[in-house]
Amino acid sequence: MLTQNLGYPRIGNQRQLKKACEQYWAGKIGQDELNGIARKIKQDNWQTQLDAGIDLIPCNDFSFYDQVLDTSLLLGVIPQRYSPVLSKVKTNNEIDLYFAMARGYQKDGLDITAMEMTKWLDTNYHYIVPEFTANQEFRIFNENIFSEYNTAKLQLGEKAKPVLLGPVSYLLQGKEKEQGFERIDLIKKLVPVYVDIINRLRQQGAKWIQLDEPCLVLDLSKKEKEAFDYAYRAISNRVSGVKILLATYFEALLDNTGLALSLPVTALHIDLVRAPEQLDEVLALIPDSLQLSLGVVDGRNVWKNDYEKSLSLINKAIEKLGADRLIIAPSCSLLHSPIDLDLETAIDPEIKNWMAFAKQKLTEVNEIRQIAEGNTTLLEANKAAIESRRSSKKVHKQDVKNRIATINDADATRQSAFSVRQRLHQERFNFPAFPTTTIGSFPQTDDIRQLRAKFKKGDLSQEQYDQAIAQATVEAIRWQEEIGLDVLVHGEFERNDMVEYFGEQLDGFLFTKNGWVQSYGSRCVKPPVIYGDVSRPADMTVRWSKFAAAQTDKPMKGMLTGPVTILQWSFVRDDQPRDITTNQIAFAIRDEVVALEEAGIGIIQIDEAAIREGLPLRKAKHPHYLDWAVKAFRITASGVQDKTQIHTHMCYSEFNNIIEHIAAMDADVITIETSRSQMELLQAFAHFEYPNEIGPGVYDIHSPRVPGIEEMASLLAKAADLLPVRNLWVNPDCGLKTRKWPETKAALENMVAAAKQARAQI
Numbered sequence: 135m136l137t138q139n140l141g142y143p144r145i146g147n148q149r150q151l152k153k154a155c156e157q158y159w160a161g162k163i164g165q166d167e168l169n170g171i172a173r174k175i176k177q178d179n180w181q182t183q184l185d186a187g188i189d190l191i192p193c194n195d196f197s198f199y200d201q202v203l204d205t206s207l208l209l210g211v212i213p214q215r216y217s218p219v220l221s222k223v224k225t226n227n228e229i230d231l232y233f234a235m236a237r238g239y240q241k242d243g244l245d246i247t248a249m250e251m252t253k254w255l256d257t258n259y260h261y262i263v264p265e266f267t268a269n270q271e272f273r274i275f276n277e278n279i280f281s282e283y284n285t286a287k288l289q290l291g292e293k294a295k296p297v298l299l300g301p302v303s304y305l306l307q308g309k310e311k312e313q314g315f316e317r318i319d320l321i322k323k324l325v326p327v328y329v330d331i332i333n334r335l336r337q338q339g340a341k342w343i344q345l346d347e348p349c350l351v352l353d354l355s356k357k358e359k360e361a362f363d364y365a366y367r368a369i370s371n372r373v374s375g376v377k378i379l380l381a382t383y384f385e386a387l388l389d390n391t392g393l394a395l396s397l398p399v400t401a402l403h404i405d406l407v408r409a410p411e412q413l414d415e416v417l418a419l420i421p422d423s424l425q426l427s428l429g430v431v432d433g434r435n436v437w438k439n440d441y442e443k444s445l446s447l448i449n450k451a452i453e454k455l456g457a458d459r460l461i462i463a464p465s466c467s468l469l470h471s472p473i474d475l476d477l478e479t480a481i482d483p484e485i486k487n488w489m490a491f492a493k494q495k496l497t498e499v500n501e502i503r504q505i506a507e508g509n510t511t512l513l514e515a516n517k518a519a520i521e522s523r524r525s526s527k528k529v530h531k532q533d534v535k536n537r538i539a540t541i542n543d544a545d546a547t548r549q550s551a552f553s554v555r556q557r558l559h560q561e562r563f564n565f566p567a568f569p570t571t572t573i574g575s576f577p578q579t580d581d582i583r584q585l586r587a588k589f590k591k592g593d594l595s596q597e598q599y600d601q602a603i604a605q606a607t608v609e610a611i612r613w614q615e616e617i618g619l620d621v622l623v624h625g626e627f628e629r630n631d632m633v634e635y636f637g638e639q640l641d642g643f644l645f646t647k648n649g650w651v652q653s654y655g656s657r658c659v660k661p662p663v664i665y666g667d668v669s670r671p672a673d674m675t676v677r678w679s680k681f682a683a684a685q686t687d688k689p690m691k692g693m694l695t696g697p698v699t700i701l702q703w704s705f706v707r708d709d710q711p712r713d714i715t716t717n718q719i720a721f722a723i724r725d726e727v728v729a730l731e732e733a734g735i736g737i738i739q740i741d742e743a744a745i746r747e748g749l750p751l752r753k754a755k756h757p758h759y760l761d762w763a764v765k766a767f768r769i770t771a772s773g774v775q776d777k778t779q780i781h782t783h784m785c786y787s788e789f790n791n792i793i794e795h796i797a798a799m800d801a802d803v804i805t806i807e808t809s810r811s812q813m814e815l816l817q818a819f820a821h822f823e824y825p826n827e828i829g830p831g832v833y834d835i836h837s838p839r840v841p842g843i844e845e846m847a848s849l850l851a852k853a854a855d856l857l858p859v860r861n862l863w864v865n866p867d868c869g870l871k872t873r874k875w876p877e878t879k880a881a882l883e884n885m886v887a888a889a890k891q892a893r894a895q896i
């Protein structure tokens with residue numbers, strides 16, 4: 135039985151890569167130094183995997199920004215608009231072309247936009263979307279994969295396994311940049327380049343090559359299935375002497391099982407963490423010639439593997455195939471895990487004993503193999519840890535379990551229908567047409583950030599800190615009053631992050647010091663870890679909301695993060711289904727909503743920025759997810775009286791296929807991101823005759839650009855053509871925390887003027 139790894143985090147255990155890239159971009163270090171830091175990270179990673187006893191160790195999984203962008207450069211898929219950069223950079227600093235594609239290029243009199251970025255399947259990792267044209271050509275454009283293999287070989291010998299995104303998934307994860315063709319039809323042109331690459335790697339000495347085809351777990355059209363068949367047949371016909379490992383992950387193969395098993399490759403990798411149930415069918419249908427890689431260690435989470443559970447899967451496979459045909463592996467690339475649990479010195483040791491990060495997961499893979507081969511002594515410590523977690527009072531809180539065991543429809547239903555509530559809100563607040571508001575946060579200036587940092591370090595007393603936050607809040611309120619906004623916000627100056635702020639105050643969450651995961655390019659996130667039943671020991675936002683409300687006669691919006699978003703942006707428990715964890719969070723937030731109402735806050739916003747991104751990869755699984763996700767939101771919103779107005783906010787989302795579920799959330803007001811699409815996203819709401827109130831964002835907060843009055847007024851006119859005026863609100867696209875004050879003030883002044891103009895026209 136072999137062991138393998140599919141990919142290792144490349145940011146470095148102290149985020150060395152992030153720091154190096156940012157210094158390079160700022161011109162503070164040169165290319166040699168950047169390359170040196172990269173080389174060191176790679177070598178350390180390889181050594182770690184070697185020491186852990188992994189047999190097939192990935193190379194070419196390193197990336198300065200994103201592995202999909204690396205693939206585009208390898209294949210010469212460089213959009214036309216970068217030609218001026220291409221001619222400027224000499225062969226020895228191709229990296230500047232690469233970063234230009236990732237980040238845009240504004241120098242030497244050029245102003246070229248970056249390539250689009252989007253989420254990698256259902257992860258929080260963002261990749262750079264390949265752009266294809268009708269006459270797209272492919273060729274080996276750079277040598278990185280070959281030189282990296284050579285370096286890896288020196289250190290790893292035959293264990294070095296180059297990794298490459300497979301040709302079909304590469305095309306499918308990209309985008310047509312002009313009309314009149316389908317990108318999947320490019321497969322015939324693309325495959326010969328893959329054949330050349332594989333043959334060159336084989337000549338260099340590669341024994342195994344890993345081709346990632348995560349799209350094999352998606353709903354595929356007939357044509358897409360044929361492309362898989364074509365590509366892998368063509369590759370197998372034209373290369374020999376090298377073993378191809380086809381890697382799938384994040385879901386079960388389901389109806390693509392037959393297809394995946396029919397492809398002429400040496401081994402197939404399947405994800406048995408997400409989809410352990412697929413093993414039976416795979417074992418029933420697997421052809422004699424195929425080896426199977428069992429992804430039993432979770433590459434997407436932070437928990438210690440349950441060896442007995444993994445072994446029961448492995449033993450099933452041994453029985454059917456024999457140990458020789460099996461490879462033990464993590465479920466997917468460890469890119470999505472934090473790097474090293476050993477660096478966490480502040481986590482409660484009892485809980486730490488239940489956890490594993492990337493480095494520890496490698497050891498798990500190796501231990502599982504040894505146990506499967508008969509060394510059962512390794513089982514004991516694992517069993518003890520799993521049992522301690524199963525029975526720990528830190529995890530299990532009977533009162534929390536009881537509360538969600540009895541959820542009924544009344545818990546998830548407002549007292550009266552929206553039409554009744556709307557009338558009450560009109561009487562209570564007496565807003566003009568096109569009421570104006572913002573999404574919650576105001577600029578997090580350097581001063582505010584430093585304040586928090588100093589407070590955390592202990593350089594500032596609680597009193598000094600509170601006073602400074604209070605002052606920022608009061609100033610923001612005065613200023614909102616001056617420009618004439620209708621519903622004010624307190625500005626969220628006291629919050630570091632919309633999930634962390636709540637996680638820090640809820641029971642059942644813990645935070646790491648170094649648990650960074652790459653989000654995109656040099657940006658890393660440190661998600662909270664939900665380890666136990668979630669409850670709310672005390673009020674979380676009431677104090678600042680009350681303080682803010684007392685500063686003004688205008689309505690002050692209370693500001694909370696919704697349960698699905700908290701779930702989605704955390705590492706979650708793997709010992710209970712996601713919907714149960716979400717319901718626990720939902721009740722905690724519900725209690726906070728009620729506490730705000732009791733404190734006199736009449737308008738409360740519950741942000742569900744991440745509801746859309748939680749959608750499962752397979753359409754057949756959407757209804758179940760949407761059911762519980764919507765219900766969790768309704769639980770948070772339904773503890774209050776009719777007179778309280780509940781808002782929600784969602785970031786950029788395609789609402790077309792989920793509009794009925796958005797409506798089922800029954801928020802009194804929803805604010806959404808629409809300005810970049812010129813209100814296009816509102817069509818779905820219009821079509822559905824969305825009944826509740828809605829604030830389509832009238833300006834894009836992602837850039838410092840100040841939109842003019844006319845521009846926003848015309849977007850409002852567009853919105854008014856689509857939806858009843860009495861239901862429309864006026865607000866920016868999202869929170870303003872990443873902006874600076876001058877542009878924020880100018881833009882919001884214009885926004886209020888645009889609303890006034892719109893009012894005058896009815």
Ligand code: GLN
Nearest residue numbers: 573574575741743869870
């Ligand atoms: N209330 C949050 C803010 O304004 C919402 C952020 C978000 O949607 N991502 O910052």
Ligand code: ZN
Nearest residue numbers: 784785868869
């Ligand atoms: Zn948003």
